[in-house]
Amino acid sequence: MEDILSEHTRNILGLQLPTDPRWVNLAEIQLEEILTDHAYCEQKAATTCISLIQKNPEKEWLVEELSPIVTEEWGHFRMVLAELKKRNLSLGRQRKDVYVNKLIEFQKKGGSPDERFLDQMLIMALIEARSCERFKRLSEGLDDEYMRKFYRKFMESEAGHYTLFITLAEHYIDKKIVRKRWSEWLEYEKELMSSAEVRGDRIH
Numbered sequence: 001m002e003d004i005l006s007e008h009t010r011n012i013l014g015l016q017l018p019t020d021p022r023w024v025n026l027a028e029i030q031l032e033e034i035l036t037d038h039a040y041c042e043q044k045a046a047t048t049c050i051s052l053i054q055k056n057p058e059k060e061w062l063v064e065e066l067s068p069i070v071t072e073e074w075g076h077f078r079m080v081l082a083e084l085k086k087r088n089l090s091l092g093r094q095r096k097d098v099y100v101n102k103l104i105e106f107q108k109k110g111g112s113p114d115e116r117f118l119d120q121m122l123i124m125a126l127i128e129a130r131s132c133e134r135f136k137r138l139s140e141g142l143d144d145e146y147m148r149k150f151y152r153k154f155m156e157s158e159a160g161h162y163t164l165f166i167t168l169a170e171h172y173i174d175k176k177i178v179r180k181r182w183s184e185w186l187e188y189e190k191e192l193m194s195s196a197e198v199r200g201d202r203i204h
C-alpha cells in the first residue's frame, strides 16, 4: 500500500522522494509544534504571493491569479490559528525554516529577469508540492479522524497551488525551459530531502 501511495504522490507532484514514513508518527506526538510551524508556512505563502505581485505588476495574468491565493493562504493561516486556540495553545515564535532556506540557495542569483522569475515560480511550486505531500501523509496517517479531515482540506488546496505556479511559469516562459529547470529543482530537492534529518516538529 505504501508503495502505491508513494507512486501516486510522485505521479501527481513529480516529487522524487516520498517522505520518510516515520515522519507522520513523530509529527503526531508533537502536533503543537506542527501547528505552529504550519501557521507560519501559511503566513509566508500569503506574504510571498503579495511580494510576487509587487515585483511583477506588468504580468497582468499573474496579478489576477495570485490575488485570490493571498486571501486563500491567509484563510489557511486563520484556520490553523483557530485550531491552536481551540487547544488553548498560543501561536509561538516563528521557527527557522531550514527547508526553505536550503531551497533559496539553489535559486539563480544574477541570472536574467526571466531566469529569476522562473526560479521564483518553481520554488513556490516545489514548496506547495512538498507541503501537499506532507498534508497527505497527515490526512492518512494520523489516528485522530478530525485531524485527518483537517489536513485533507489543506492537501487539496495546496495541490491546486502547485499546479497554478507551474502554469504561471509556462505562461510566461518557454515550456521546454520550464521543464528542464523543473527537473533540476526536483533533483535538488530529492538530495535535500534524503540528507535532511527527519523531525516531527516541522512541516518540511
Ligand SMILES: [Fe+2]
Residues within 6 Å of the ligand: 042, 045, 072, 073, 076, 157, 158
Ligand atoms: Fe496554504
Ligand SMILES: [Fe+2]
Residues within 6 Å of the ligand: 045, 073, 128, 157, 158, 161
Ligand atoms: Fe498554498
